[in-house]
């Protein structure tokens with residue numbers, strides 16, 4: 115978060131509010147969102163892509179991928195900063211609609227949308243439904259026909275980008291559940307099937323190659339392959355597809371090891387590739403869209419924990435490791451357990467000159483894999499009652515949170531201009547018990 119700094123008392127401050135005050139007011143654990151930071155990133159992604167594509171196709175559309183984190187306030191913020199909203203379930207759609215997002219500026223994804231989800235999206239007038247399979251072509255056409263609407267659709271294509279050499283959360287190789295394979299002419303046949311259905315308006319093709327990607331090359335290869343198919347469909351059917359969606363997946367820095375490309379460089383690189391590919395295929399440049407989630411919201415947020423029990427373990431060779439248990443864990447951030455994701459941690463409530471000790475930040479859950487930060491040097495005098503901040507938890511932490519061990523999910527608190535407000539309240543034991551109706 116951009117507005118995080120140490121105050122005169124040594125405590126971290128965000129948006130002008132000390133973490134000690136946040137903990138006193140909202141309790142811990144809590145996700146703390148720096149509103150200005152999130153908005154600035156949203157603005158930057160929109161203007162970077164709009165500028166890069168202005169001369170080619172009149173600009174670009176930048177969807178916020180709501181799966182990274184969604185609540186009504188964030189849906190409104192990103193809309194105010196010029197983003198469209200990508201959803202992939204009825205639930206995410208409901209948040210967007212509740213937030214007052216213009217349905218025409220929303221898209222519905224999903225590899226197994228229910229009829230009810232499709233109906234709801236079409237009835238609301240959602241701007242794009244992304245068809246994920248050959249079967250969905252007929253299913254969505256049938257529902258559109260029943261509702262008497264013409265559904266604006268994109269067709270999601272798996273372009274066969276191999277992700278072996280990168281830590282992609284890969285989605286474009288062919289042996290997986292998403293999309294219609296480019297290989298074997300399947301995607302071309304699905305596009306033909308869409309064009310044959312009068313209830314569907316084929317706006318263009320879509321590709322999403324994975325998540326937490328740093329290398330532009332994957333996006334470039336995907337764009338080239340997708341545009342080749344785009345040109346082929348246009349030639350074979352004598353139509354013009356007005357759009358192409360290149361998906362999301364742009365990496366963010368969780369630790370100093372990651373160096374993501376600035377949005378502007380990424381956009382410029384992609385614009386060059388799109389321009390070259392369209393020229394090579396002899397087609398006009400369609401309007402480009404992208405769908406960043408993590409890169410917009412991830413860096414804006416840190417999780418504030420209170421430290422509890424600590425334990426020192428002797429390691430082979432005479433070294434030792436300190437376990438610092440915090441009052442949350444894998445229920446509010448499952449990414450270390452699930453993806454071996456790397457985070458950092460810092461003593462947030464005060465300054466310390468104590469020697470740094472190799473530490474592992476762990477949670478309070480009943481399993482040894484309940485790790486938040488695998489390795490971090492934390493001051494030797496860090497102990498019970500100290501506040502610990504784990505930055506970079508805005509994406510796929512609250513949205514993947516569980517109530518494992520009947521631990522209620524933490525609140526999401528926004529900070530801006532010296533004040534904080536709750537966006538999502540803390541769950542209570544009563545919330546959890548209220549579900550128990552047996």
Ligand code: LLP
Nearest residue numbers: 179322325326362363364405406407408510
């Ligand atoms: N568009 C589509 C079609 C997607 O499937 C995704 C992510 C995005 C956009 C946004 O990707 P982003 O820019 O946020 O990387 N739970 C995993 C990530 C799963 C991503 C799923 N799809 C994690 O915590 O790393």
